[in-house]
Amino acid sequence: MLLTGKQPAEQLYVGIDERVKSAAAVPGLFVLYDPEDKPAGWYLRSIQRAGEAHGIPVYARPLSEGTELLSELLGGMIVLSKTKSPIRIPDELDVDGTGKDSFSTLYKGGFKTYPRTTPCTAEACVRLLDYYGIPVSGKHAVILGRSLTVGRPLGMLLLDRNATVTLCHSKTENLPEICRQADILVCATGREGLVTKDCMRPGQTLINVGGDAAEEEAAAVVENLCPFKGGVGALTTAVLLQHVVDLTE
Numbered sequence: 001m002l003l004t005g006k007q008p009a010e011q012l013y014v015g016i017d018e019r020v021k022s023a024a025a026v027p028g029l030f031v032l033y034d035p036e037d038k039p040a041g042w043y044l045r046s047i048q049r050a051g052e053a054h055g056i057p058v059y060a061r062p063l064s065e066g067t068e069l070l071s072e073l074l075g076g077m078i079v080l081s082k083t084k085s086p087i088r089i090p091d092e093l094d095v096d097g098t099g100k101d102s103f104s105t106l107y108k109g110g111f112k113t114y115p116r117t118t119p120c121t122a123e124a125c126v127r128l129l130d131y132y133g134i135p136v137s138g139k140h141a142v143i144l145g146r147s148l149t150v151g152r153p154l155g156m157l158l159l160d161r162n163a164t165v166t167l168c169h170s171k172t173e174n175l176p177e178i179c180r181q182a183d184i185l186v187c188a189t190g191r192e193g194l195v196t197k198d199c200m201r202p203g204q205t206l207i208n209v210g211g212d213a214a215e216e217e218a219a220a221v222v223e224n225l226c227p228f229k230g231g232v233g234a235l236t237t238a239v240l241l242q243h244v245v246d247l248t249e
């Protein structure tokens with residue numbers, strides 16, 4: 001089965017649209033971005049398009065201009081940059097798991113609905129599995145990448161859903177062998193060509209978050225494939241806007 005992000009995103013937008021319609025004041029989203037970071041630019045445009053389509057104002061400003069004059073801001077804030085930014089996002093504006101309270105929430109787990117501070121890509125991966133009815137409990141999830149934005153939070157979310165989780169990184173030995181053990185294989189390193197057919201086996205669900213996996217090979221081997229293009233990206237944007245709307249409550 002091909003797992004595309006568009007359908008679960010559309011399902012999420014139905015609820016978002018209803019809540020925007022009935023909200024007394026719709027919060028906006030402030031995006032500070034690095035103009036040199038190409039993927040950040042793509043993500044920003046996707047957020048702007050979705051914000052426009054669903055009545056959520058999106059304000060964008062290059063990182064170099066800083067956060068001054070934002071005191072009147074009502075809404076969420078995110079920073080899109082590959083390099084570490086000195087800007088700290090206050091917990092009350094956090095919609096992507098970068099505020100200081102978000103980690104303890106994530107580590108405690110046990111929530112019935114996703115907190116507004118859940119890192120959006122990680123949440124999108126679990127929502128994708130749920131939407132397509134892929135079982136998680138008791139399954140072995142292998143995640144390639146241990147970043148604070150994708151790998152680690154996803155590990156916590158899947159652990160909370162009773163998966164057995166293995167987090168891999170650049171020092172992991174025997175990567176293909178570990179990958180083949182996965183029921184759910186999440187590729188989030190951004191290293192194109194890292195995950196070839198020797199990492200795959202029939203019956204697996206593979207989510208190609210970072211474009212690491214050879215998709216033609218995957219299509220011939222695995223049971224379910226979430227592609228890089230048309231995959232979790234669209235759902236990540238919807239999750240982000242859902243978190244912004246959560247600020248109204």
Ligand code: NAP
Pocket residue numbers: 039121144145146147148149150151168169170171172175188189190191194209210211232233234236
């Ligand atoms: P990141 O911060 O650069 O982290 C990359 C991770 O991959 C690190 O943990 C790194 O290990 C690991 N890694 C690098 N080379 C490896 C190797 N040869 N074997 C195993 N692990 C290796 O990146 P990120 O922010 O998590 O994002 C990951 C990718 O997903 C990027 O390509 C990004 O553009 C993409 N992404 C896509 C979406 C979407 O919605 N589609 C959203 C977010 C991110 P170390 O920790 O040891 O360095």
